[in-house]
Amino acid sequence: MLTGDVCLRRGVALSRAAEKGRGRLVIVSNRLPVSFFRRKGQLTAVESSGGLASGLRSLLRRRDFLWVGWPGLATDDLSPREREFVAGELAERHCRPVFLSRSEFDGYYRGFSNGMLWPLFHYFARYCSFSDAHWRAYVRANEAFARAVLDAVRPGDTVWVHDYHLMLLPAMLRAGATRLSIGFFLHIPFPSSELIRLLPRRRELLEGVLGADLVGFHVYDYVRHFLSSARLLTGHEHRIGRVWLREREVTVDAFPMGIDFGRFSGAGREPEVAAELARLRARVGSERIVLSVDRLDYTKGLPERLAAFELFLRRYPKYQGKVCLVMLVVPSRVRIVRYRELKQEIDELIGRINGRFGSVGWTPVHYLYRSVSFPELAALYRGADVALVTPLRDGMNLVAKEFVASRESGSGVLVLGEVAGAAGELVGALAVNPYDRGEVAGALAAALAMPESEQRQRLAMMRPRVEHYGVSHWAADFLDRLSEASRRRSHRPGHLTGTRRARLIADWRRARRRLVLLDYDGTLVDFAGRPEEAEPDPGLLRLLKRLGSGERTRVVIISGRPRTTLDRWFGATGADLVAEHGGWVRVRGRGWRTMTMAGTDWKRDVRPVLEDYANRTPGTEVEEKELALAWHYRRAESRLGEARADELCQVLVELAAGKHCEVVEGNRVVEVRNQGVDKGAAARLLIRRYRPDLVLAAGDDRTDEDTFAAVPADGHTIRVGAGPSRARFRVKSNRELRALLNALIGDDNDNSG
Known part of the structure; x- marks a missing residue:
C-alpha cells in the first residue's frame, strides 16, 4: 500500500503543449524528490522537502522530465515484488529508481561521498577518511546511475547531473552516448587545488566531471579553483571559462542558486504563519530575537556561533534579559559518530550559556532540535530581528536569502559569514569572519543598535537581487547555457x-x-x-x-x-x-x-610581474612586443609551467582590470596585449x-x-x-x-x- 502526500502525482507533467517537440529534462541526483520508507510494514512515499526538489518544482510543471535517483530503501530491504511496485509507482511520477544494496549505499554515500568528499571540499581535511573499498563502492554506484540514465534517455533529451555524489557520472554518460547534452552542477564549495591534491583518485573525479558540456558552481571562486585543478592535475588548458579537451571543450561558469522568493515574501498572508508567529511571540515575549537556522553539520560553525553569542552577552551586558538566540538545528546524519559528538557539544554549550546568564524570567538560548514545517520556518524568519548566518564554509547558504525574502516589512538585519557563497551577492549584510568571535559579537551589537532607516536601506540593496535571480531563473539560466554549450560541442571539424x-x-x-x-x-x-x-x-x-x-x-x-x-x-x-x-x-x-590607438602604459605594471615569474620558473622568458608582453613557458618543466601559468593568469586578470589591456593564453604562452x-x-x-x-x-x-x-x-x-x-x-x-x-x-x- 502506498501512503503519503506526494506532489509529483500521476499526470502532473502530461499537459505540456508548449514543450511539444522538445526533449525531456533528465535530472539525476542522489535522492529522488519522492523517498520510500517502511512504516508498520507498509511502504510509505514521502515528498522531499526543500533543497533541489522544491527548487525545481516550478520548472518541472512546464517541461516533460524524468528524475533518476535512489528511492530511499536498499535492495536488501525490498522483495523483488516490492522493487517492481516501487519502480511502477515512481514511473507514474516521472521518476526512475537506482536500486543499491545496503553495503553499496553505505560505501558510496556514507563512505566516499560524505567521509571523503564532503569534509575535503569544505576545508575540513582532518575529518577525511579514505578507503579503497569506499572508492570501489562509489564507482559501482555511479555505474549503476549511468546504466539507469542510458537505459532511459531518448534522442533530444538533456541530462542534468547534481552534486558530489555523482562526479564520475558525466564521463560515464559521455562514453555511452557521445552526443548527449550533459550538465553538471556542484552544490557545495570546490576547494583550492592545494586541497584537491590531497584527494586520492583526484584525476578520475576531475575527468568524470569534464564529461559534461557545462559545469556549474555557485560562485566564481569555485570556478577558478576548478579550472586551476583541471589544468594542474589533468593537463587540460583553459581560457575564459572553457576547458579544452582533445576533441571538445567544456564550459565552466558560476550560477548562484536562488530561492522561491514569492513563497517566502508572501508567507505573512498565510493564516498558519500568523498563528506560528503568535506562538513564537508568546514564548519569547518582548525580547528581541537573534535567529540561527541550520542543519546539524560541522561545516555550519554552530559551536563557534554559540561561543560568539556567549561573548556578546559578556561584552554587552545591557542586552541580557532583552535579547535571545533562537537556534533551530535540523537533525542530520545522526548515525555518524562525529555528528553525535557535535550534537553533544552544542547541547553542552547551550546548557552552559543558559546556566550562566539565564534567570527565572529569561532564557538566553531557545534550542529547537527538530525539523519544522514551512509555516514555522516562515514565522521564525518574520519574527526575528537579526539573522545570524555564520557557516565556516558553505556552497551558497539559502537561509540567508530566505531571511531577506521574508523581510517584507523592510526591517531586519542579516549578519553573514564572509565565506558563505551568498556573501558576494548579499552586499547589504554585515559581513563577519565566522572564526572571529569578537567580530561576530560586535556585529550582533551593531545589528541590534542599527536604526530602522539603515536596516531598510541595507535590505533594499539585497531584496531585488534575491527576487530577480530566484531558483527558476537559476535553473533556466543553467539550462540555456547548457543548450549553447551542447550546440558548440556538437560541431566537430x-x-x-x-x-x-x-x-x-x-x-x-x-x-x-x-x-x-x-x-x-x-x-x-x-x-x-x-x-x-x-x-x-x-x-x-x-x-x-x-x-x-x-x-x-x-x-x-x-x-x-x-x-x-x-x-x-x-x-x-x-x-x-x-x-x-x-x-x-x-x-x-x-x-x-x-x-589600435591605445597606449601601452599598462606595461609598467605588468612587466615586473612577468619578470618575477620568469625568475622563479626555470625555462621561461619574457618577450616584449610593441603592443604586448608575453611570458613563454615552452621550455619549462611541464607541470611547473602549467602551475605557474595558471597562477600568473589569475594575477594578471586582476592587474589588468581598468588598464585597457587583456590577458590571452596561447600555446605555452601567456600574453598581455592592448584591449580589443x-x-x-x-x-x-x-x-x-x-x-x-x-x-x-x-x-x-x-x-x-x-x-x-x-x-x-x-x-x-x-x-x-x-x-x-x-x-x-x-x-x-x-x-x-x-x-x-x-x-x-x-x-x-x-x-x-
Missing part, C-alpha cells in the same frame, strides 16, 4: 581527407579571388624551445612565395610575432603580414599600420579590403579561433592538430597542411603570374 579535400581543391580552382590567412608557429612549422629558433625553412619560403605569386591569390601571415621578425622572415615572400595577434597590419607594398586587439579584427579588415570569393584560414591554437570566427560561413577554416575548434576541417600536422598548400599550387593555373 571534419578531417580534411578524401572527398572533403577534393571539394576544397575544386572550390580553389573555381575561385576568382582568394584570400589565404595562415598562422605561423604550430601551423606552418613545429614549435621551437625558444621563439627565435623557429625560423622558416627555405622550402616554406618557396611555398609561400609560389602560393601568392598569382593575381588571384593573396597570402597573409597572421601571427603573434613582432613586426620586425615578420619583416625579416617573410618580407621577400610578397605576403601581407599581421603582427602581434592583429596589433599591426602591413599590406604588400605599403608600410605597417596599427590596429585580436586576429579576428585584422582578418575582417583584410576580407573587406580584398572581397574574396574564397577564404582559406589555418591555425593551431585558441588565438586562431578569432580568425575562424571572422571567416564567412562558406570559407574553408582548418584546425592544425588536436583540440576543439570552430573550424570546418582538421589536419593532423603542419606537414599535412603544407602538403595541401603544395597541392593547391600544383592544381592552380594562375600561380605563375
Whole structure:
C-alpha cells in the first residue's frame, strides 16, 4: 500500500503543449524528490522537502522530465515484488529508481561521498577518511546511475547531473552516448587545488566531471579553483571559462542558486504563519530575537556561533534579559559518530550559556532540535530581528536569502559569514569572519543598535537581487547555457581527407579571388624551445612565395610575432603580414599600420610581474612586443609551467582590470596585449579590403579561433592538430597542411603570374 502526500502525482507533467517537440529534462541526483520508507510494514512515499526538489518544482510543471535517483530503501530491504511496485509507482511520477544494496549505499554515500568528499571540499581535511573499498563502492554506484540514465534517455533529451555524489557520472554518460547534452552542477564549495591534491583518485573525479558540456558552481571562486585543478592535475588548458579537451571543450561558469522568493515574501498572508508567529511571540515575549537556522553539520560553525553569542552577552551586558538566540538545528546524519559528538557539544554549550546568564524570567538560548514545517520556518524568519548566518564554509547558504525574502516589512538585519557563497551577492549584510568571535559579537551589537532607516536601506540593496535571480531563473539560466554549450560541442571539424579535400581543391580552382590567412608557429612549422629558433625553412619560403605569386591569390601571415621578425622572415615572400595577434597590419607594398590607438602604459605594471615569474620558473622568458608582453613557458618543466601559468593568469586578470589591456593564453604562452586587439579584427579588415570569393584560414591554437570566427560561413577554416575548434576541417600536422598548400599550387593555373 502506498501512503503519503506526494506532489509529483500521476499526470502532473502530461499537459505540456508548449514543450511539444522538445526533449525531456533528465535530472539525476542522489535522492529522488519522492523517498520510500517502511512504516508498520507498509511502504510509505514521502515528498522531499526543500533543497533541489522544491527548487525545481516550478520548472518541472512546464517541461516533460524524468528524475533518476535512489528511492530511499536498499535492495536488501525490498522483495523483488516490492522493487517492481516501487519502480511502477515512481514511473507514474516521472521518476526512475537506482536500486543499491545496503553495503553499496553505505560505501558510496556514507563512505566516499560524505567521509571523503564532503569534509575535503569544505576545508575540513582532518575529518577525511579514505578507503579503497569506499572508492570501489562509489564507482559501482555511479555505474549503476549511468546504466539507469542510458537505459532511459531518448534522442533530444538533456541530462542534468547534481552534486558530489555523482562526479564520475558525466564521463560515464559521455562514453555511452557521445552526443548527449550533459550538465553538471556542484552544490557545495570546490576547494583550492592545494586541497584537491590531497584527494586520492583526484584525476578520475576531475575527468568524470569534464564529461559534461557545462559545469556549474555557485560562485566564481569555485570556478577558478576548478579550472586551476583541471589544468594542474589533468593537463587540460583553459581560457575564459572553457576547458579544452582533445576533441571538445567544456564550459565552466558560476550560477548562484536562488530561492522561491514569492513563497517566502508572501508567507505573512498565510493564516498558519500568523498563528506560528503568535506562538513564537508568546514564548519569547518582548525580547528581541537573534535567529540561527541550520542543519546539524560541522561545516555550519554552530559551536563557534554559540561561543560568539556567549561573548556578546559578556561584552554587552545591557542586552541580557532583552535579547535571545533562537537556534533551530535540523537533525542530520545522526548515525555518524562525529555528528553525535557535535550534537553533544552544542547541547553542552547551550546548557552552559543558559546556566550562566539565564534567570527565572529569561532564557538566553531557545534550542529547537527538530525539523519544522514551512509555516514555522516562515514565522521564525518574520519574527526575528537579526539573522545570524555564520557557516565556516558553505556552497551558497539559502537561509540567508530566505531571511531577506521574508523581510517584507523592510526591517531586519542579516549578519553573514564572509565565506558563505551568498556573501558576494548579499552586499547589504554585515559581513563577519565566522572564526572571529569578537567580530561576530560586535556585529550582533551593531545589528541590534542599527536604526530602522539603515536596516531598510541595507535590505533594499539585497531584496531585488534575491527576487530577480530566484531558483527558476537559476535553473533556466543553467539550462540555456547548457543548450549553447551542447550546440558548440556538437560541431566537430571534419578531417580534411578524401572527398572533403577534393571539394576544397575544386572550390580553389573555381575561385576568382582568394584570400589565404595562415598562422605561423604550430601551423606552418613545429614549435621551437625558444621563439627565435623557429625560423622558416627555405622550402616554406618557396611555398609561400609560389602560393601568392598569382593575381588571384593573396597570402597573409597572421601571427603573434613582432613586426620586425615578420619583416625579416617573410618580407621577400610578397605576403601581407599581421603582427602581434592583429596589433599591426602591413599590406604588400605599403608600410605597417596599427590596429589600435591605445597606449601601452599598462606595461609598467605588468612587466615586473612577468619578470618575477620568469625568475622563479626555470625555462621561461619574457618577450616584449610593441603592443604586448608575453611570458613563454615552452621550455619549462611541464607541470611547473602549467602551475605557474595558471597562477600568473589569475594575477594578471586582476592587474589588468581598468588598464585597457587583456590577458590571452596561447600555446605555452601567456600574453598581455592592448584591449580589443585580436586576429579576428585584422582578418575582417583584410576580407573587406580584398572581397574574396574564397577564404582559406589555418591555425593551431585558441588565438586562431578569432580568425575562424571572422571567416564567412562558406570559407574553408582548418584546425592544425588536436583540440576543439570552430573550424570546418582538421589536419593532423603542419606537414599535412603544407602538403595541401603544395597541392593547391600544383592544381592552380594562375600561380605563375
